[in-house]
Amino acid sequence: MNDSIVSFENVTKIFGDQRAVDEVSFEVKKGRIFGLLGPNGAGKTTSIRMLTHILVPDSGSIQLFGQPVGSETQKLLGYLPEERGLYKKMKVGEQLIYLSRLHGLSKPAAIESIRYWLARFEAESWIHKEVGELSKGMQQKIQFVATLAHNPPCLIFDEPFSGLDPINSETLKEIILELRDKGKTIFFATHRMEQVEQLCDDIALFNNGKLVLSGDLSQIRSSYGKNTVTLRFTGDNSFLDNLKHVRINNRSVHYAEIRLLEGSDDQAILREAQKHCRIQAFELTEPGLQEIFIDAVSK
Amino acid sequence: MIHKEKLLLIVQREFWVRFKSKIFIVTTVLAPIIMIALVILPALIHTLSGDTTRQFPIYDETGVVGEKMVQGDSSSYRLSESDPTRLRTQLQNGEIHGFIVIPHELLDGLGSSAFYHDGSAGMSVSSRIRSDIRQHVQQIRLERLEISEEMKAVMNEEISVDNFIISDDGAEAADSGYSALVGFIMGFIIYGAMFGYGAIIMRSVMEEKTTRVVEIIASSVRPFELLMGKVIGVAMLGLTQFIIWAVAGALLLFAAGPVLTILAGGGAEPAAAGAETAVTMPVIGPVVWVGFVLFFLLGFLIYSSLFAAVGSAIEQESDSQQLQMPIIMLIIVPLLFLMTVSDNPASTLSVSLSMIPFFAPILMPVRMSVISVPFWQLGGTILLMVLTFVVLMWLSSRIYRIGILMYGKKASFAELYRWVRQD
Numbered sequence: 178m179n180d181s182i183v184s185f186e187n188v189t190k191i192f193g194d195q196r197a198v199d200e201v202s203f204e205v206k207k208g209r210i211f212g213l214l215g216p217n218g219a220g221k222t223t224s225i226r227m228l229t230h231i232l233v234p235d236s237g238s239i240q241l242f243g244q245p246v247g248s249e250t251q252k253l254l255g256y257l258p259e260e261r262g263l264y265k266k267m268k269v270g271e272q273l274i275y276l277s278r279l280h281g282l283s284k285p286a287a288i289e290s291i292r293y294w295l296a297r298f299e300a301e302s303w304i305h306k307e308v309g310e311l312s313k314g315m316q317q318k319i320q321f322v323a324t325l326a327h328n329p330p331c332l333i334f335d336e337p338f339s340g341l342d343p344i345n346s347e348t349l350k351e352i353i354l355e356l357r358d359k360g361k362t363i364f365f366a367t368h369r370m371e372q373v374e375q376l377c378d379d380i381a382l383f384n385n386g387k388l389v390l391s392g393d394l395s396q397i398r399s400s401y402g403k404n405t406v407t408l409r410f411t412g413d414n415s416f417l418d419n420l421k422h423v424r425i426n427n428r429s430v431h432y433a434e435i436r437l438l439e440g441s442d443d444q445a446i447l448r449e450a451q452k453h454c455r456i457q458a459f460e461l462t463e464p465g466l467q468e469i470f471i472d473a474v475s476k
Numbered sequence: 477m478i479h480k481e482k483l484l485l486i487v488q489r490e491f492w493v494r495f496k497s498k499i500f501i502v503t504t505v506l507a508p509i510i511m512i513a514l515v516i517l518p519a520l521i522h523t524l525s526g527d528t529t530r531q532f533p534i535y536d537e538t539g540v541v542g543e544k545m546v547q548g549d550s551s552s553y554r555l556s557e558s559d560p561t562r563l564r565t566q567l568q569n570g571e572i573h574g575f576i577v578i579p580h581e582l583l584d585g586l587g588s589s590a591f592y593h594d595g596s597a598g599m600s601v602s603s604r605i606r607s608d609i610r611q612h613v614q615q616i617r618l619e620r621l622e623i624s625e626e627m628k629a630v631m632n633e634e635i636s637v638d639n640f641i642i643s644d645d646g647a648e649a650a651d652s653g654y655s656a657l658v659g660f661i662m663g664f665i666i667y668g669a670m671f672g673y674g675a676i677i678m679r680s681v682m683e684e685k686t687t688r689v690v691e692i693i694a695s696s697v698r699p700f701e702l703l704m705g706k707v708i709g710v711a712m713l714g715l716t717q718f719i720i721w722a723v724a725g726a727l728l729l730f731a732a733g734p735v736l737t738i739l740a741g742g743g744a745e746p747a748a749a750g751a752e753t754a755v756t757m758p759v760i761g762p763v764v765w766v767g768f769v770l771f772f773l774l775g776f777l778i779y780s781s782l783f784a785a786v787g788s789a790i791e792q793e794s795d796s797q798q799l800q801m802p803i804i805m806l807i808i809v810p811l812l813f814l815m816t817v818s819d820n821p822a823s824t825l826s827v828s829l830s831m832i833p834f835f836a837p838i839l840m841p842v843r844m845s846v847i848s849v850p851f852w853q854l855g856g857t858i859l860l861m862v863l864t865f866v867v868l869m870w871l872s873s874r875i876y877r878i879g880i881l882m883y884g885k886k887a888s889f890a891e892l893y894r895w896v897r898q899d
Contacts, residue, residue, distance in 0.1 A: 229695040231881065248479065248698060256695040262688025267493060278485050279696040323692065 182207050182331055182362040183228065188237035190223050197223040199386040200237070205364070205379065210357050212373045212394070213366040214470065215383030221366040222259060224383075225333055228364075229256050241331065252281040257324040259335035259366070261317060265309035269300075269319055272308060273326055280327035287326065294322040297352065317341060321349065325356075332356065333364040338372055350376065370466035371427070382470055390473040398463040401472070405464045406435040406443050412454030420446060426468050431457075436468050478704065482697045486705025487712070494676070494713050503672075504717055508724065530573050530601070532591075535560050537580035544612040552604075567594055576605060582613055583620075656818045659845035662768050663814055663838045666775060670807050670837065673714050673776055674783040678796065680706060681787030681876070690880045699877040704869075707780045714776060718769070767844040767854070774861040775837025778868060779803065785872035788879030789887040799889070810835040814842060821846045831857045833864035871896055 183205040190198040198220040205211045213221045226232040227239055230246050241250040264272055270291065277287035295301045298318040308316060317340060324332065334353070338346050353376065357363055365373050373380075374394075381391040390397065409432050417425055417433055422441035426434045437443060443461055450456055464472070494500050533556030536542030545553045556563060556575065563575040574593030581587040591597070591605050618628055681703075684690040693702055786799040810829070817826040821843040830839035830849075836857050843849050878895040879887065887895075 226881070231691065231694045251696050254695065256692065258688065258691040258695075260688040260691065262691065264493075264684075264689055265687060266497070275485065275489055276692060276696070279482055279693065 184240045196386045201388045209378040210363045212377035212380040219383035220386040255324040255329040255332045257334045263308045270304040277326045290326045331362045335366045403461045409458035410454040416453040487709045490709025534576045536578045659842035662841040677780040678783040678787035700873045771837045777865045781868045781872040785875040788876040795886045806834045810838040833861040
């Protein structure tokens with residue numbers, strides 16, 4: 178075997194007449210952050226559920242640390258589902274111990290680990306509270322602890338930032354990077370591509386159950402070349418509508434990412450912009466993930 | 477293969493979370509109180525609303541029968557000077573509730589007496605009046621015939637029939653006549669338990685689904701293990717509740733003897749009164765107890781696997797009606813046969829009904845408490861029930877594993893069938 182932690186080989190899952198995951202193959206290497214990206218309903222969650230052995234593929238095989246996925250590989254995973262949920266009537270401490278022990282931890286080890294992670298999320302004081310008494314944000318933190326407490330080598334986060342305030346998002350990002358540096362492999366699934374751009378080492382782009390693109394993110398981006406202009410400016414932005422042979426992404430009042438299509442010239446855009454507004458920044462860069470996705474799907 | 481440690485963890489959680497809940501404590505305390513109230517209240521109401529306050533005037537043409545009746549029970553009867561026409565007016569005016577007319581030819585064995593009332597006298601009142609009149613008329617006529625005392629004794633003789641049950645091993649036990657009652661009570665308790673604990677399982681599956689916690693659990697254990705753990709945990713909860721009730725009941729009876737004695741005997745004859753209450757308590761053999769617990773458990777397992785499947789297919793309790801319907805029918809049907817089976821516990825109908833795995837939890841304990849059920853029937857039924865449970869558990873877990881991940885729509889029977897077939 179090579180050093181791949183997770184490998185999907187021609188994996189297919191069909192629900193009724195819908196091919197939720199269609200002949201998907203990819204590999205995830207140790208110590209990398211892997212982004213599973215695509216719009217809602219593209220097959221991300223189904224892929225994750227097969228990896229966690231909640232669902233079984235109709236055909237193809239999935240391996241984790243060189244073993245076929247099954248009951249035994251479940252303890253190697255920490256899973257944060259997209260739809261969060263905990264037992265509302267159970268106390269935080271009891272609940273975390275229960276979940277960790279289900280993942281194979283002994284009780285003392287579970288207690289020690291839970292104390293550590295609750296402290297990391299500044300949540301030690303809730304240990305004797307019932308989960309139902311906590312706010313949504315607090316419950317999110319407990320859910321992260323539940324995902325991490327059994328110290329699994331591979332972590333799966335499905336839309337981890339949804340519903341998190343900026344401060345907690347930062348905390349979570351720090352923790353994810355720290356876990357990566359400790360050699361853990363991290364899976365990310367999200368439809369908000371801009372969120373994971375800074376985090377992912379590798380990506381797999383899903384659309385309609387099919388894998389449309391996968392690989393090292395920086396390589397993918399550089400393969401597209403510097404074909405995008407990012408522009409920051411003050412003043413009237415209506416000139417953007419009149420630009421020809423471009424596609425504009427992430428447009429806001431004083432900012433735009435302009436993808437150069439055939440027949441357009443970055444210098445011409447610069448000159449045009451100067452006529453209408455004051456330019457604060459102008460840069461020729463590689464395309465963003467959103468642009469790469471649109472491009473890959475349209476092929 | 478089932479992972480034993482995980483299963484044990486689940487069983488423990490399912491048990492303790494419920495054991496410590498307020499609902500468990502409340503139902504454990506309230507259920508027997510309600511049960512006792514249901515038994516005692518009708519009796520209490522009966523005595524309180526009894527016709528002791530009703531006194532009926534008797535228009536007596538014979539001149540003797542009425543007198544004897546008043547002598548026998550002066551609180552219920554009094555002689556009336558008024559003739560039937562006036563009594564009728566009094567009745568219409570609401571001054572009296574009823575009156576009795578005894579014609580003189582009654583003592584010659586002719587005619588018939590009459591009881592007129594405003595419609596408020598029930599069956600028990602009229603039958604008591606009838607038996608009182610008959611008794612006195614009979615006595616007076618016997619006396620007129622001047623027959624010997626011995627003859628009278630023969631005429632008034634009551635023959636008692638003592639009931640004994642002889643079991644296969646030759647042991648003899650007095651049948652106090654309460655055994656059918658015991659069977660009824662057991663049948664009803666199991667009936668209530670099937671619904672009560674079934675609903676617990678259903679709600680618990682549904683809650684895990686709607687709170688989405690099931691996805692986390694399913695990422696560490698197999699759905700089948702979760703389902704089994706839940707069923708076993710709740711079964712143990714049920715047993716615990718029964719044990720608590722049994723112990724409390726035994727203590728209560730123990731304490732109730734002397735208390736009843738003091739209340740009933742007024743301190744004058746405590747020993748005699750105590751003996752009396754003890755005699756009326758039916759003796760329930762260990763076999764019946766074991767049968768009761770065993771059939772409760774097996775019935776619970778069968779029904780809880782069905783309720784779990786329903787719970788996994790719904791997202792709110794109001795959606796459960798349609799899917800629950802067949803299960804509810806299965807639980808209710810044996811109740812319709814409760815009388816038939818306890819009246820004729822060895823008939824072919826009773827034997828076959830009580831051996832159907834879905835009906836056995838209620839009907840078999842009823843039969844067991846009335847007669848000693850042949851071993852092959854017990855063994856056969858238990859075997860059938862175990863097989864039924866295994867098949868249902870397999871079906872349910874196939875519905876369950878898909879159902880717990882399905883959100884947004886209410887499943888139909890057709891859908892459940894598809895889930896069972898899906899790989």
